[in-house]
Amino acid sequence: MNPLTQLDLSTLRRRRSMKWRHYPDDVLPLWVAEMDTPLAPPIAAALEEAIALGDTGYADIGQLAEAYAAFAKHRFGWWPDPAHCVLAADVAQGVIDVLRVVTEPGDTVLINEPTYPPFRRIIPNADRVLRASPMTRSADGRFRLDLDRLDADLADTAVRAFLLVNPHNPTGTVLTRDELSAVVALCSRHDVRLLSDEIHAPLVYPSEASFVPLLSLPEAQRSIVFVSATKAWNLAGLKASLVIAGAEAVADVRAIPADAAVNAGLLGVLASEAAFRAGGPWLDDLLAGLDHNRTLLDSLLAKHLPGVGYVPPAATFLAWLDCSSLGPDPAARFLEQARVAFTPGPDFGPLGAGFVRLNLATSPEILTEAVARMAKLAEGPTK
Ligand SMILES: Cc1ncc(COP(=O)(O)O)c(C=O)c1O
Incomplete structure (x- = not known):
């Protein structure tokens, strides 16, 4: 239906x-x-059960990381290690928490333009300088990553992190494995930390593309990604998301102050777990x-x-x-x-x-x- x-x-x-x-x-x-x-019926059932129990205390990550791992394995053929995941209230907050660990105040953070609007505000509010690397528009009207331009922008030594948004909001562009691999190579050549917002990953049209998770690339293990059920199952008001570290970035996500996870909502965790498991x-x-x-x-x-x-x-x-x-x-x-x-x-x-x-x-x-x-x-x- x-x-x-x-x-x-x-x-x-x-x-x-x-x-x-x-x-x-x-x-x-x-x-x-x-x-x-x-609401998807399994999510409604999880929330109804919580309400019936009065289960509205502080959030605990519970089985959310395991649920996402199973979802990612099934949908994308990639199994993230739940031990590499931490809970965050939402993707925007997770991005800021990670930037505070992997960059210093005054460092430049690169992002593609057009840019999801809140990032244009919250990154400068976190005392980082935001710089835009424009996407390119092909003759067919499609927006694509401009790897030459990205290379030039990453060469600026002030740039310490690149926040990729894949799939991209607002253009709906999905990167191929080759493009992702090229981005990883550029970031490592310029010694820039690569972060990726994968909130829209469940929403790839199968007839158009297959989603390739950044951390499924062996060479991307210094990267950190942000995932959530809130877009694909319409749960934004419930507040829960995951920050996932590559194998070489686990210490960075563990350095996020534990208080950050308390801002997540327990109903968000329970709903997201149900979404990934049964949605x-x-x-x-x-x-x-x-x-x-x-x-x-x-x-x-x-x-x-x-x-x-x-x-x-x-x-x-x-x-x-x-x-x-x-x-x-x-x-x-x-x-x-x-x-x-x-x-x-x-x-x-x-x-x-x-x-x-x-x-x-x-x-x-x-x-x-x-x-x-x-x-x-x-x-x-x-x-
Ligand atoms: C690319 C992207 N990142 C992050 C968000 C916001 O996610 P959250 O509510 O988890 O901060 C959105 C919401 O539309 C989005 O499109």
Whole structure:
């Protein structure tokens, strides 16, 4: 059963999460990375059991690392050692905790642009300098890693860490084993620590790509990765994620102050464990529904808004739309005049000018309505 067609608009409007509360009720919210799905049944059962027990104390990592290891073995053919995992409240916090161990204040942290917006704020807030290494856009409109540019950026001796996001938000790009291997080689040549945010790994479309975990590469064992069930099973408010060290980085993750794990939520741990252990069939249904939506969006745009550039993503429920032909600041105009909310492209850095990020994790009806609203605006006079 498609999880994206289970909740109607009036039910969704009763939600209290950020996606549904931030804008007034006449706005269709297709912005922040939450999904319009009910909980996967094994997750709901785990949470119900915890509530029945009053099991709402401080978080303990429990079997979360083992559950992720089993999931990764089954899905990606790679078994991370649970002894190399530590609990973190969320990926963003895990990244900061690790940067505090592997870099010094004032060091530069490199990240690709377009850049997941919170990283643009939280890395400088942690007294590190953020530097962007732009991705490149091929003639077919796809965004790819620019290895030559990365090489040049990593050569700056101020750069001490490179935070890869794979699969990539907002472009949905998934790196091949060869690309990953090239990144590892560049980082070791320039003596830069390689970190990878793999939060979107469960959301790779099987027809497009296979996900290669960074730590499955023998040469990447100085790296540290960040994983979580919160995107693929919509658990962001419950707060739990894992930091996983390569075999040569275990001491670094053990150097994270133990207090960091206390910020995780026990319900998040229990829900994530259930997701990794028993959420596979639901995830497959979700991926089929998302696959339908990313193709539907392609045909809707081709029909109603042919000037918008869109390449269906290879992973994630995010669509990165080039709306530069529609005039300046498209997200603001879509919001004010069409009453549909996307994440503005410039939030992802200057390269995002003219783009909006659309969240596909909704019903085909809502997606269709959103494109109809966009199209009406594009037809009308520019205010
Ligand atoms: C690439 C990426 N990293 C991290 C996060 C945030 O994860 P968390 O809520 O675990 O900090 C998101 C959320 O959308 C994301 O897309």
